[in-house]
Amino acid sequence: MTDDQQALPGVVVVGSVTADLTTFSTRLPVPGETILGDDFTLVLGGKGANQVVAAGRAGAAAHFVACVGSDLFHDMIMDGLVDAGVDVTHVRTVPGPTGIAHIRVDASAQNDIVMVPLANAALSAGQIDAGLDALAGRASVLLTQLEIPAPLAMHAIR
Numbered sequence: 784m785t786d787d788q789q790a791l792p793g794v795v796v797v798g799s800v801t802a803d804l805t806t807f808s809t810r811l812p813v814p815g816e817t818i819l820g821d822d823f824t825l826v827l828g829g830k831g832a833n834q835v836v837a838a839g840r841a842g843a844a845a846h847f848v849a850c851v852g853s854d855l856f857h858d859m860i861m862d863g864l865v866d867a868g869v870d871v872t873h874v875r876t877v878p879g880p881t882g883i884a885h886i887r888v889d890a891s892a893q894n895d896i897v898m899v900p901l902a903n904a905a906l907s908a909g910q911i912d913a914g915l916d917a918l919a920g921r922a923s924v925l926l927t928q929l930e931i932p933a934p935l936a937m938h939a940i941r
Contacts, residue, residue, distance in 0.1 A: 798831020
């Protein structure tokens, strides 16, 4: 985070982070069918990560309260957040896999998504409280979403 970003009102995002695995094909398969795809991407994703990356890239002091796994996606996730100017002090690494979103997209841009929370399920009210307490006075905006359990999102809002 740059000195200019620290002088701006901050944004805190409490939310989800995933490794987004996206396959592209002419059409989506029907149940039980295997088809050949045209392309594949693997990128940082998740509703919470998307919010905090957008805030960081827009120049805000962006802070993230979330959980990431200790798996092979860990470094891709953390590097992507840091590269976007996100403060990752309150992103906790937990044992096991990072959240995953499997996205399938057809030629007309229709898609379907299966999101598996995995490390996101380790987010707790205690972690949220610690993050918000540490960031008191450094942020004027709180964002959350429902890829974390609704009671945790409500806890953050309260």
